[in-house]
Amino acid sequence: MSRQDVHVREQASIDLPAQAHAEDRLSLLGRRNRILLTLAGAVVLLGLWHLSVVVLQVPPYILPPPATVVSALWNGLHVPLMSPVGFYVPLASTLYNAGMGFLIGGLLGILLGSLMAEFRPVETVLMPYAFALQSLPKVAIAPLIVIWCGFGDSSKIAMAGLLAFFPLMVNTFTGLRTVDPALLDLMRALSATRLETYRVAKLPAAAPYVFAGLDMAAVYSLLGAIIAEFLGAQQGIGVTITQAQAVTDVATVFAALVLLGITGIVIHTVIRAVERSVVHWAGRANA
């Protein structure tokens, strides 16, 4: 690798475009290799999965072979968008509820985290409850929420919101409290009002923390919506899973899980992309 490198450099000192070209090819080769390796790993894993099902004669209601899962996924996706039997309608419903919960719970989390960081009395009053609730396994609250909010969308939104709330409250609070004191001195030397200091210095400084919270909250809100669906709902991917489970259609359960996994990766990627463009300055030297 390093010898190749040297070679490329030597060539480049004579001919610059050649260097650009060569480096392009090198990195492309590297990327292609990585993708190939990942794919190879997946093929081996699927092969092992298939083999163990066949060799150990695992019954399909315990672990279906990969081909069955793929065909279940295909069946769920190869339907009209609005078809009630496919994956699209339940997934959209779950995503809508999770999204609403994420928005409401997330905004409340940022708001309360900010109030607690800014006003000591608010912190003093609320911190004990925040900690108590935080250390409670919040999934255990789900039945209570269903009792309060019913089996409709609102219980899903409430559960998603509850789970999204905490990471954002905690992270916003921590982010606001760890702002560089020199920045606060600067704002004071400029006679900034409290609101200006919050808006201009503290909140942007806390943004990396807030984004870490958003990333967690996105996953949690999806989790919250599905848990609430397990306890009873008209539709949703959680309902799809419980219905398939009721008829021991394990392949469909797996297909739904694969779909959720992909959804999670997409959401995470989107948030990271937004984060990179908004807090592009984070982690860079600023001496």
Next chain:
Amino acid sequence: MRHVGRIELTAAKPAELRTTSSKARTPLVVAEGVAKTYRTVSGGNIAALRAVDIAIGEGDFVCLVGPSGCGKSTFLRLIAGLDVLSTGRLTLAGSPLVGASPDVGVVFQSATLLPWLSVYENVRLPLRIGGRRDSDPGRTQRLLAMVGLAGFEDKYPYELSGGMQQRAAICRALARDPKILLMDEPFGALDALTRERMNVELQRIWLASQKTVLLITHSIGESVFLGDRVVVMSQRPGRVLQDFRIDLPRPRTFEQTTSDPEYLRLVREIRALLDSTGGDEA
């Protein structure tokens, strides 16, 4: 690159008319018996300053040196309105200082630029704060040009070197056209060569902007090179030991000034004084 004559930041008198002594100038900042006692976390008291008397004339370049921990930063923070004095009197242009004043610009040891704002936005920050209206949008550009940062308006602080960041911080401190510029070891984090360049640069900025400057430094050479006056403070609790008048001709250059016998004499004298206080100054 050199805009000395062309920058009109205030109704400036031409640089050549400046004198290097402050005798004819009205004091801008007057400290009379200023003392500051901090309360420590453990409940005790720390006397940081005791009875500091200084008068800083308008247009003066005053350097403050003294042993580490003697209260230099404390004094600067009092003028900046970041701390409240315990006893004594501190006035700016005749009226007592209460809190931060738009007539005071501060440059801290680290540039403390907001990393999420571009250089231009950072320099303009003081104009956005306090419900102000940016009455003269060209001013920011002129300030940046004055410190040699023209063309870097849209860069972010992490894209700048340490010296460039500090120059941007100086611009920011000048944004509101303050009467006095306070600087607390602004070049302490820079390498020796950059530091020398920044000294020349600062002198140029000062000559161009006609500001009053109070500069804290650990470098005796820097203080003599830059100052009209070098005020030496005692060990904590700090008070003024001696006030040196520096009458070296301006504009000073490193080649000429640092080999000037008068410069060398002053450096020696100040060092001897600091040594005799038992300070750990270099």
